Amino acid sequence: MSKRILLSGFEPFGTFETNPSWDALALAQSEGLLGDHVSIVKIPVTYTDAFDVFAEAFEAHQPEGAISFGVYGSRLDSASFQKANDLDGKTNASSCIYIESVARNRDNAGKPDNAGVTREGGVI
16 A cells, blocks of 8 residues: 655745746646655745645645655746756756755745745744
């Protein structure tokens, strides 16, 4: 029996029209690549709603595990979401995968969320 898994991605934020963390999950689900034991949830990029949406999905699906995907917005420059070969062979952040290894547990993005709220380092 497969274990239940919850995968989360984020809605677009800032000036970006799309967010590959969500787009990839939605595409995988629509193509039938995830299986019935995998659920997905789109997380809003707002301090006030993000946790609640994730918690509601977790409660509804009761997964044995969860994996959250995101985009490192600070690395997205004018070349974001382009292939590395579009940049004269230079590796750009959008062609890399970063695994978060340190949880800082702070509300601190430096830029406003999609509701216009900015927080500066408060403990989560």
